[in-house]
Amino acid sequence: MRRAHKEGYRSRAAYKLQQIHEKFNLLKPGKNIVDLGAAPGGWTQVATEKVLPDQTGCQVISLDISEMSPIPGAVILKGDLFDQETLEELIQKSQNKIDVVLCDMAAPSTGHSQTDHLRTMVLAEVALEVSLEVLSEGGAFVVKVLQGSDEPELFKKMNKYFSKVKRFKPGASRSDSTELYIIGQKYKKN
Template sequence: MSQDEKPPERPQAERRRMVRPPTGGTAAGRGMGQKIKTADKKSMSSQQWIKRQLADPWSDRARAEGWRSRAAFKLMEIDDRHRLIRPGSKVIDLGAAPGGWVQVALKRGAAAVAGVDLLPIEHIAGGELIQADFTTPGVDQQLIDLIGGAPDLVLSDMAHNTIGHRQTDHLKIIALIEIAADFAIRTLRPGGAFVTKSFQGGDAGGVLDRLRSHFETVKTIKPQASRKGSSEVYWVALNKLRV
């Protein structure tokens, strides 16, 4: 196949439904509320999570600076490198709770920002936030309507609850990446960008190759605010090509 030829588009598969909302979050965000409660009467995993948060300098910094989560620093680093958020841009955030990325997008000049999550997201001035399963038919169009047209930037920090079975957990992660990538490819304006959470060392089911066929450049970044022991990385797809 020559470089000018595009691989045929796959027919859009029936959207996968997320069967249940995350269990580790709160109404104020994915596991990080306005205050971190004591570990009394919590499960061992919850107690361990709280200890990590209390000992985490990025979480301390986020609370001190008014960011909803430490993830805000991940997006800021990515944006510092690639200038994704521009004055007047339209941004959609998938898996937005507790709202740190929405805060960053607005702070850096985005004109319209819409976020969706299974968990409720506390109001952020200037942002359009909905509690819904993104895979439900019609939610994608609702997000586009909220920002007034095609996005300039699609962000995805969506994550499944893990069940401890490595292969099953991996397949769920890949399914979310596929769903977010499909949405970005379908809706982004030409020249737009896409950022999604991924993980090192695993088969991405062809998603990365598909992104490379629709964007000028795809980069892998591990932000400093990602936990050192985590395999978490972010794919940054730049300059969506015209179809």
């Protein structure tokens, strides 16, 4: 966190998205982004630095259930992704024109690995449903999962909707954590 703080990032998680971007090159200038589970804002900071909303006119829409202080260039929505009103607001704001949906959502850890795995998978499933709704043809979806019994099912499901699906563990993700990211590219709309 010290390095993140020194470099002006709100979270160490920022480096995970930087490394995902270095590998998959998803955050090009002008791309429209939705960031789910965005607080405190490290991923949103990285996303706005890369897509440059103020210069290109693109959108970065960041949602979290917790309060998040403003980030220049980003539209911040406060709400629970399971809440219908929040979902409708997000869909209405994104107008089906999103190029990349990012999801770093996590439930508070219980310390029981199977419970944590299942709770994260539920969040990832909802995020996938949202991405299928808001992404434009050819778009990408990045989602955090914890390895475990239900992860292969999500990986398989994503293969139905995206032409290219990969697992990736960024160097900034702790090696003793089961966390990894699934990256779906080239969304096949319909």
